[in-house]
Amino acid sequence: MAVQTPILNHARLAAGVEAEREGKPAGYVLVTGASRGIGRAIVLRFAAEGYAVAITYHSKRDQALEVAERARRLGAPETIVLQLDVSSPDSVEKAYHRLEAEWPYLNVLVNNAGVFHVGGIEETTLEDWEHVIRVNLTGVFLVTKTFLPMLKRAPWASIVNLASIAGQTGNVAASAVYAASKAGVIGLTRRLAVELAKYGIRVNAVAPSFVETDMVQMFLDTPEKRKKIEELHPLRMIIQPEDVAEAVYFLATPASRAITGHVLSINAGRFAA
Structure with a gap:
């Protein structure tokens, strides 16, 4: 049974501090979809705290290798790069066996991999629907269940x-x-928080508004568009991947040991407007 580690220092994990003294990783972290954007920022946040990080990518191996190198420079004692299609049971199973052979256990799983889609329902095909659901929702189910x-x-x-x-x-x-x-990810998060509590495993989610990544550049590629997006948010800002990474780090580590089933909104005040 997984048991939450007591907190000795609010800023850093007690387990991580002790591990550093012994030359061991602060913990073991798997981030899906980590070759760029939010996933990349999450990997680097954990790396800076001395965690061993596993970086998965779908097709951009060169970018994933660059993230791994950057993570090592920041302090990750170990990096593993894995090809992973979260929508494929075979691919997920293969990644699991690779990681299980390398690491004794997994402290943190971040289900970040996903695809974006725009357009009205009249333009959305059944193929579009099935692809997005398979990656964004079924992928979370497959990776969580497997790992x-x-x-x-x-x-x-x-x-x-x-x-x-x-x-x-x-x-x-x-x-x-x-x-x-x-919305399905949110429902799955809340149910898993209840179901996995018996193992001491916490399950939370983050829900960002627009984050400045390649995925949403179509909304930010002119000064006029950028201003329009900024004005949607009371803080008059566009959220950066590092803002999301900081929230993920907090929810993932024992600093938030009393929080589970929570959805942390990272939206620069957009709900308050």
Whole structure:
């Protein structure tokens, strides 16, 4: 049974501090979809705290290798790069066996891999619908279910899922299928928080508004468009990947040991407007 580690220092994990003294990783972290954007920022945040990080990519191996090199420079004692299609059971199983052969357990699973989709329901095909749901929602299910044995073996463990403001409100530019997939992630997060509590495994989600990544450049590629997006948010800002990474780090580590089943909105005040 996974048991949460006591906190001796609010700023850094007690387990991590002790591990550094012994020359061991602060913990073991798997981030899906980590070759760029939010996933990359999450990997680097954990690396800076001395965690061993596993970086998965779908097709951009060169970018994943660059993230691994950067993570090592920041302090990750170990990096593993894995090709992974979260929508494929065979691919997920293969990644699991590779990681299980390298690591004793898994402290943190971050389900970040996903695809974006825009357009009205009249333009959305059944193929579009099935692809987005398969990656964004079924992928979270497959990865979580497959890697659960490694999480259960850890002295403390948690899961953080990447949801979206689109899963909380219909008043965003994303398509119906994208909104449905992210609403599903929120529902899955809450149910798993209850189901996995018996193992001491916490499950939370973050729900960002627009984050400045390649995925949403179509909304930010002119000064006029950028200003329009900024004005949607009371803080008059566009969220950066590092903002999301900081929230993920907090929810993933024992600093938030009393929080589970929570969806942390990272939206620069957009809900308050």
